[in-house]
Amino acid sequence: MKIYNTLTKKKEEFVPLQEGKVRMYVCGPTVYDLIHIGNARPMIVFDTFRRYLEYKGYDVNFVSNFTDVDDKIIKRALEEGTTAEEISQRYIRECKKDMEDMNVKPATKHPLATQEIGGMIDMIQTLMDKGYAYNSDGTVYFRTRKFKDYGKLSKKNIDDLEAGHRNIKVAGEESKEDPLDFVLWKPKKEGEPFWKSPWSDGRPGWHIECSVMSKKYLGDEIDIHAGGEDLVFPHHENEIAQSEAANGCTFSKYWMHNAFLNIDGTKMSKSLGNFFTVRDISKKYDLQVLRFFMLSAHYRSPLNFNAELMEAAKSGLERIITAGEKIRDAQQTGTDGEMTKEEQDLLGEAQTYVQKFEAAMEDDCNTANAISAVFELVKFTNSRLDSSNTKKFAKQLYDILLRLCEVLGILLERRTQAVGDEDYINEMIQKRAQAKKEKNFALADSIRDELAGKGIILKDTREGTKWSRN
Numbered sequence: 425m426k427i428y429n430t431l432t433k434k435k436e437e438f439v440p441l442q443e444g445k446v447r448m449y450v451c452g453p454t455v456y457d458l459i460h461i462g463n464a465r466p467m468i469v470f471d472t473f474r475r476y477l478e479y480k481g482y483d484v485n486f487v488s489n490f491t492d493v494d495d496k497i498i499k500r501a502l503e504e505g506t507t508a509e510e511i512s513q514r515y516i517r518e519c520k521k522d523m524e525d526m527n528v529k530p531a532t533k534h535p536l537a538t539q540e541i542g543g544m545i546d547m548i549q550t551l552m553d554k555g556y557a558y559n560s561d562g563t564v565y566f567r568t569r570k571f572k573d574y575g576k577l578s579k580k581n582i583d584d585l586e587a588g589h590r591n592i593k594v595a596g597e598e599s600k601e602d603p604l605d606f607v608l609w610k611p612k613k614e615g616e617p618f619w620k621s622p623w624s625d626g627r628p629g630w631h632i633e634c635s636v637m638s639k640k641y642l643g644d645e646i647d648i649h650a651g652g653e654d655l656v657f658p659h660h661e662n663e664i665a666q667s668e669a670a671n672g673c674t675f676s677k678y679w680m681h682n683a684f685l686n687i688d689g690t691k692m693s694k695s696l697g698n699f700f701t702v703r704d705i706s707k708k709y710d711l712q713v714l715r716f717f718m719l720s721a722h723y724r725s726p727l728n729f730n731a732e733l734m735e736a737a738k739s740g741l742e743r744i745i746t747a748g749e750k751i752r753d754a755q756q757t758g759t760d761g762e763m764t765k766e767e768q769d770l771l772g773e774a775q776t777y778v779q780k781f782e783a784a785m786e787d788d789c790n791t792a793n794a795i796s797a798v799f800e801l802v803k804f805t806n807s808r809l810d811s812s813n814t815k816k817f818a819k820q821l822y823d824i825l826l827r828l829c830e831v832l833g834i835l836l837e838r839r840t841q842a843v844g845d846e847d848y849i850n851e852m853i854q855k856r857a858q859a860k861k862e863k864n865f866a867l868a869d870s871i872r873d874e875l876a877g878k879g880i881i882l883k884d885t886r887e888g889t890k891w892s893r894n
């Protein structure tokens with residue numbers, strides 16, 4: 425399998441450090457609000473990559489953090505008159521709900537920065553002992569120039585960086601030895617959460633968090649470190665400097681970065697205000713559609729979000745699910761007995777689409793081509809499967825489609841929580857109105873009860889039936 429390594433700017437053969445095992449770390453979100461669909465892109469693409477590694481038989485230790493102490497969290501807590509902990513706990517809960525609805529598997533471990541402060545203090549101390557860090561009035565900085573490989577990931581030249589920094593004085597950071605140095609530990613300000621340390625009551629810098637959580641849960645050297653491309657510099661560059669200086673070995677063998685999710689060609693981000701939350705999208709679509717949309721492009725290509733592409737994703741997904749239903753029906757209605765010779769040949773043909781799928785995934789996780797292979801399998805199913813086939817054949821064909829969809833994280837069974845989907849609710853309301861018209865009150869009541877069971881309350885008014893969430 426080949427993956428594009430940001431470190432070497434090349435597609436490289438993937439060889440894990442330890443045979444059969446993969447240690448992978450993905451930088452997670454800062455939890456101060458609902459995640460937006462730009463944040464969902466790395467979650468979905470690296471979850472799919474992980475699923476493919478597991479499909480290949482690797483035992484994957486997949487770690488993804490939540491950054492739960494940060495200026496934005498503290499700001500939000502002050503605005504709401506509550507604690508930073510309350511804010512971060514709330515948005516971790518919401519994020520996990522979104523992940524579940526996007527069918528993103530929980531990581532092997534989701535560490536929280538606030539639970540790992542001891543490890544951060546230890547690593548900072550090691551860096552100080554080795555001369556890579558210094559304390560200046562309670563703020564600890566990393567001595568960037570001392571780390572000779574600085575810039576190797578982002579391909580930045582340290583002297584160019586220095587020139588860029590020379591005129592920029594950041595308030596409160598005048599005590600740095602060099603403008604390039606970055607913060608490892610900073611003292612608290614009034615009203616902020618803090619931890620005791622040998623240098624000051626304060627909190628860690630953002631970069632040290634990931635270095636420490638990766639070390640604790642995966643070891644000093646890992647196979648793959650991943651995240652969005654905006655993290656290459658400075659976050660990942662700084663993580664490399666800290667980890668390699670402290671541990672004395674390569675931090676991560678491969679670095680994978682997803683391109684941006686854009687709107688009108690501009691990166692979707694909170695600060696620009698050009699974003700949709702995953703929750704917004706869930707009101708209109710089952711989040712399977714969002715997942716399918718994300719996977720329709722290669723993860724290193726920029727992807728533009730728009731209504732047309734979402735509709736295309738919706739109908740593409742529908743085609744796959746319908747084919748799944750057709751094969752499930754055939755498993756019920758097909759003939760008993762052994763597969764025919766012709767059916768065995770057909771399964772051989774179906775396997776060629778599996779090979780195409782695998783070849784696409786082997787080529788730097790090309791999900792766009794992998795989806796094309798699934799569509800070919802769907803077309804094959806629609807033209808070749810009919811009522812004369814055996815149940816056994818239908819079962820084998822279903823298993824093939826199911827395995828590929830599992831890699832993509834696409835569910836072949838329609839989800840009842842399509843209840844988040846307004847189209848679905850409106851469809852049910854119409855079905856109920858029709859049932860009432862036909863005086864089929866039992867059916868009408870069962871539709872109302874089914875929706876009620878999912879927290880959707882119907883109210884019949886003169887203008888028609890209205891619904892609300894419980």
Ligand code: AMP
Nearest residue numbers: 452453454462463465651652684685692
């Ligand atoms: P943050 O909470 O800003 O640290 O972001 C969490 C993850 O989402 C990081 O891996 C970012 O690189 C990624 N990310 C943020 N915005 C986008 C975007 N518009 N497109 C793709 N990835 C993004």
Ligand code: ZN
Nearest residue numbers: 451452634659
């Ligand atoms: Zn990180």
